[in-house]
Structures are given as C-alpha cells and as structure tokens.
C-alpha cells in the first residue's frame with residue numbers, strides 16, 4: 445500500500461557507542477515517555493543525541509537525564525528545512541512539508557495496481573457485497589455515502605443489489621475519472637453520483653443515512669484514513685444513521701516466527717561453512733527493527749488465544765481519541781514453544797440496518813481467509829523459550845505521529861511471569877518494543 449515512512453521497532457542496544465560527538469536536536473512536539481528507558485521532552489527543548497541506535501529511536505540527553513527518544517519528533521537546528529527521518533530526499537516543496545503526504549498517498553491510490561490489489565482481495569470485497577445484499581430491503585430509498593470509493597465497486601453493489609435513493613461515491617485520487625465511466629457502463633448513473641475530491645473539502649447534496657467506507661490500513665489505523673471517515677460522519681451522517689463498519693478491533697497474540705527468524709537471523713550462523721555471526725546484530729537492527737507488514741501467521745504458531753486489545757465504536761469515536769490509544773492484555777501460554785514476537789491484525793463489524801439481525805464481520809486474522817492486509821509481526825530483541833503455562837501480560841500503546849499524520853508509534857510493554865509449583869518467586873522479564 446502507501447509507501448511507509450520508515451516504520452521501525454526501537455531495539456534495546458546493550459553497548460552504547462559514544463565515539464561520535466553528540467548532536468543537538470530540537471523537539472518538534474511534546475513527547476511523553478511510556479517506558480522506564482524513554483526520555484520525555486517538550487516542543488522546543490534542545491536535546492543532545494548521543495547515539496542513533498536505530499532509524500527511529502535515538503539515545504539522547506536532556507537536563508542531565510538520558511533515554512530513548514523518537515527521531516520523528518526531532519529536527520536539527522539547521523537553516524533549510526530538515527527532512528524527517530525515513531522520508532526519502534525529495535526536491536518538491538510539497539512532499540517534505542505535507543504532513544499528510546497526500547500527493548504520494550493519493551498518487552499511489554490512482555494506480556490500478558493498488559485498486560486491483562484491493563478488488564482481488566476476495567474476503568474483503570465479498571464481505572462488503574454481503575453487507576449490501578443482506579441489507580437490501582432496509583436500503584430501499586436510503587441515501588448512501590461511499591467514502592474512498594476507488595473504482596466504485598461498493599457503490600455499484602448498492603445500486604445493483606438494492607434500491608437506494610442515491611449513492612454519493614467520493615474519491616480523491618485520479619481513479620475517480622474512470623469511476624464515472626464504470627458507473628455508466630454498469631447502468632447505475634441514475635443512482636450513483638461520483639464526487640472527485642477529498643471528502644473533507646466536498647459539498648454533498650445533503651445528509652446521508654449510511655456512511656460506508658473501506659478505510660482500514662495495516663494495524664487497523666495506519667494511513668489514518670479513519671480521520672477522514674470521522675470528519676465525514678460528523679458533517680454528513682444524519683442523526684441515527686449507520687456507519688459501516690460500525691465497529692473495529694485491533695487483535696494481538698504472542699507467537700512463534702521460526703521460519704522468518706531462521707531466514708533472517710539463523711542464516712548467518714554458517715553460510716557455506718563460514719561463521720558470519722558477526723553480522724547478526726546488524727541483521728537484528730535491519731530486519732527485526734521494523735514491523736513486518738506482510739506476515740502470514742500460521743494458526744499453529746499462536747502461543748495463546750488471541751485477544752482484542754483496542755475496540756472502536758465508529759459512531760462515538762472522536763478524531764482526538766486517535767492521538768493516543770491504549771490497550772491491555774494477559775495471555776496464558778497454551779503450549780511449549782519459542783516466543784519470537786507478537787502478531788497483530790484487525791476485525792471490523794457491520795451492524796444490520798434491521799434490529800436484532802446478524803452483524804457481519806471481516807476478520808483479517810490467522811484463522812480466517814487471508815486478505816491483502818495479511819498480518820503485522822513485531823519481532824522481539826531475541827527469542828525466548830516457553831514451557832507453557834506462563835503468563836504474558838502488558839499494554840499496547842498507539843501514539844499517532846504529531847508531525848506525520850498518517851503514521852503512528854506502537855509500543856508494546858510486556859512481561860512474562862511464571863511461578864513454579866514450589867512457589868518460587870515470580871520470575872519476570874520486562875522488555876520494551878516501540879514501533880514508529
């Protein structure tokens with residue numbers, strides 16, 4: 445999907461390298477530490493960066509205190525504009541200063557490649573078709589807004605499978621120029637009207653009864669198109685109207701990832717009979733210091749029963765809630781295995797328009813048909829052997845990036861606690877993972 449500014453997991457670095465003189469950076473925005481080894485600061489603070497331990501997490505000092513800070517919250521005090529960490533060098537004024545990166549974002553969605561990827565995702569597209577089909581009766585005479593309609597497939601489902609009064613198909617990318625043709629070619633021009641532009645900037649003929657959108661990104665929120673959906677809800681959805689999806693959950697599970705670990709880390713043990721283990725710390729930083737968005741988790745690699753860590757009600761959620769979302773979890777390890785990391789995915793629900801009728805759901809997890817989102821794998825600093833019976837508990841924090849508005853930092857704080865039958869003291873390990 446949309447090219448990611450350097451998403452990475454901050455790693456624990458045991459040996460700090462202080463050979464380079466510290467560099468002074470300025471805080472772009474307030475940052476509140478969410479772990480014992482992070483350093484809080486305020487916008488305008490001048491920090492001394494001693495070590496750029498990874499692409500997104502640096503070891504810095506402020507007022508005599510040291511700790512990890514997110515590089516995306518900092519800029520150097522230089523005359524010309526400072527390009528953010530992870531965004532490629534770009535001459536156009538627009539890209540380096542547009543916090544929504546809309547030129548790049550809508551540019552990518554204007555390609556058939558991405559539209560084909562979403563349309564080819566059978567589980568995704570068929571779920572939306574089923575939602576329309578099973579609600580065709582109550583959809584009669586209603587006004588529908590399809591936000592981010594792309595090729596207009598959902599709008600065409602509405603017009604072909606139900607008898608709505610009108611469908612407003614809203615699309616900001618250049619694909620909208622073709623959507624008009626598709627609407628006419630499928631004989632739906634009486635019902636479906638295409639509006640090309642950002643939903644936030646458009647004038648619609650009036651309020652709508654249903655706001656349907658396929659807005660979800662990796663880890664549910666990446667891309668933050670959800671903000672556009674909430675803004676459109678507040679502006680166009682009538683009182684008592686329906687949001688589709690009506691609800692969304694972010695799911696998490698501790699897991700094994702032996703194939704990935706072996707492929708990227710084990711490989712250096714003895715390639716062609718040679719000892720390349722000296723490269724393993726680089727491999728850790730290069731491969732495991734960013735979420736793996738294209739992971740396909742096998743059910744047998746789940747070490748516990750997955751759980752919903754964050755749940756959103758699309759009728760009551762506010763844009764301001766998106767700045768910081770927090771969830772808790774407690775997993776009971778159900779089998780012996782190697783704890784390589786956590787895998788996350790999402791589920792979205794579509795409440796029926798008719799009271800006490802079935803709510804439909806799109807589940808992008810390992811026990812359902814794979815989707816183009818696949819799942820997201822967060823690797824640990826190093827694998828941990830588990831016997832089964834342990835408890836893995838902790839919290840997950842999603843902090844929206846204050847500068848790059850389509851990005852977020854995901855921090856997972858967790859501990860393993862296992863008490864022997866003999867009542868030994870609690871053995872606990874505390875690790876901190878941060879994803880930018």
Ligand SMILES: N=C(N)NC/C=C/[C@H]1O[C@@H](n2cnc3c(N)ncnc32)[C@H](O)[C@@H]1O
Nearest residue numbers: 553592594615616617642643658659660672
């Ligand atoms: N990532 C997945 N799977 N789905 C995301 C789906 C994104 C689609 O919605 C459009 N879109 C996103 N935000 C807006 C907006 N504010 N106004 C109008 N159109 C918009 C994009 O151009 C894509 O075609």
